[in-house]
Amino acid sequence: xxxxxxxxxxxxxxxxxxxxKENINQLKATADAYFKLEExxxxxQAETIIIISPHGQLQAETFxxxxxxxxxxxxxxxGDLTTKLNLSGDVGLxxxxxxxxxxxxxxxxMSQPELDHGAAIPLYLLTGHLPKIKIITLxxxxxxxxxxxxxxxLLKNQLLNLNDRVAIIASGDLSHRLSxxxxxxxxPKGKKFDKKLIDSLLKLETDExxxxxxELIAEAExxxxxSIIILLGxxxxxxxxxxxxxxxxxxxxxxxxxNFKL
Numbered sequence: 323x324x325x326x327x328x329x330x331x332x333x334x335x336x337x338x339x340x341x342x343k344e345n346i347n348q349l350k351a352t353a354d355a356y357f358k359l360e361e362x363x364x365x366x367q368a369e370t371i372i373i374i375s376p377h378g379q380l381q382a383e384t385f386x387x388x389x390x391x392x393x394x395x396x397x398x399x400x401g402d403l404t405t406k407l408n409l410s411g412d413v414g415l416x417x418x419x420x421x422x423x424x425x426x427x428x429x430x431x432m433s434q435p436e437l438d439h440g441a442a443i444p445l446y447l448l449t450g451h452l453p454k455i456k457i458i459t460l461x462x463x464x465x466x467x468x469x470x471x472x473x474x475x476l477l478k479n480q481l482l483n484l485n486d487r488v489a490i491i492a493s494g495d496l497s498h499r500l501s502x503x504x505x506x507x508x509x510p511k512g513k514k515f516d517k518k519l520i521d522s523l524l525k526l527e528t529d530e531x532x533x534x535x536x537e538l539i540a541e542a543e544x545x546x547x548x549s550i551i552i553l554l555g556x557x558x559x560x561x562x563x564x565x566x567x568x569x570x571x572x573x574x575x576x577x578x579x580x581n582f583k584l
Contacts, residue, residue, distance in 0.1 A: 324481050327366040327489035328557060328584065329359055330523075330550055332577035333377075333443040334495070340402040348572045355567035355579035356447045362581060363448055368489035370412040370456045371449070374549040375440035375493045378461040384428040385473055386461035389416045390435045393457050395442030407437065407446050412456035415486055419458070422480045427473050428463070440493045440545075448491070462548040467532045470548050474555020481556070492553035494546020496576030504574025506543040515542035516569070516576045519550075523580060524564050528554045546578070557582060 336342035337353055346353055363371075379386060388411070395407035423429055437445065441459050449455050462470055481488055496519065497512030498505050504512070515538055522530045531551065539547060563583040570577055 324484050324486050324488050325490060326487045327363050327368050328553060328582040330492045330578055330580040331444045332495045332579065333440050333493050334577055335397060335400040335443060337447060338397055338402060338405055340405050341397060341400050351568035351570050352577050352579055358567055359581060360448050363489055364451055366489060367487055369487045370415055370458060371489045371491060372458045372460060373441050373445065373491045373493055374460045374552050375438055376545040376549055377438040377440035378459060379432065380461050381430055382464035384430040385463050386430050386432055387416060387420060388432050388434055388459040389413055390433045392435050393437050394435055395437035407442055409457045412458050416458050419480055423476055426476055444491055444493050462552060467551050470551040471532055471555040474552040475558050478556040490553055490556050492549035494549040496544050496546055496578050497542040498575050499543050500571040500576055501574035509541050511538055511541040520569060520578065524566060560584065
C-alpha cells in the first residue's frame with residue numbers, strides 16, 4: 323500500500339518552543355500527542371507527506387496543488403525570528419497527481435515555496451528526524467463537503483496505484499468558540515460541533531460528517547473540517563482504526579490530534 327500514515331493535527335503556534343516557551347505546558351496533551359505521531363511517522367518510513375492546510379491560497383471553486391520543488395517556513399508573524407524550516411517538494415509525485423486529476427476535478431496548480439502556518443507548524447513538529455522527507459501541500463476549496471470527499475477519493479485512487487510511500491496529514495483546528503476568552507467569542511454550538519465531529523470520527527460515521535448542517539459549521543468557526551473530509555475521502559475503502567490521541571481547548575479553540583492506524 324502506498325498510503326502508510328494518516329493523521330489529523332491542530333496548528334497552535336504556541337507548540338513552537340521559541341514561541342510557547344513555558345506556556346507549552348498549557349497544551350501538554352497536544353504536545354505529547356505530536357511526539358507520539360512523530361514516532362509513528364518515522365516508523366512508517368514515509369517518503370512523501372501530503373499535507374492539507376486551511377491557510378494557503380484558497381480558491382472558491384478549485385482545489386490547489388503546490389508543485390514547488392522546495393518549501394520553506396518561518397514563524398516571524400508570531401514573533402519568532404529564529405526558527406526556520408526547509409524541506410524538499412515532491413515534484414514528480416505532484417505532477418503525477420496533476421495529470422490524473424486535473425480533468426476530473428477543478429484543480430489549480432501553483433508553485434509557492436513559502437509554507438503557511440497551517441502546514442509549517444505540523445511539519446516542523448513532525449519532520450525533525452526526517453531530513454529527506456518530501457512535501458506536497460494541498461488547499462481545499464469553497465465547494466461543499468461532498469465535493470471534498472469526492473476529491474479525496476479520486477486522490478486515493480491515484481496514490482494506491484503508485485509505489486511511493488505517502489503520509490497524509492489533515493491540518494486544522496476545530497471550533498474557535500469554546501469559551502468566553504475564545505478568539506471568536508463563545509457559542510454553545512462550538513462544543514456541539516466538536517463533540518459531534520469527534521464522535522463521528524471514532525464511530526467511522528463519515529456520512530454523518532458530510533451531512534453536517536452549514537449553520538452548525540458556520541457557528542462553530544472552525545478551520546479544519548474540509549481538511550478532515552479530504553482525508554476521509556482518501557481513507558474510504560481502506561481499513562483503519564481511529565485513535566484519539568488528544569483533544570483540549572485551553573484557549574477556547576478545539577485542538578484535536580488523531581491517528582489513523584492503517
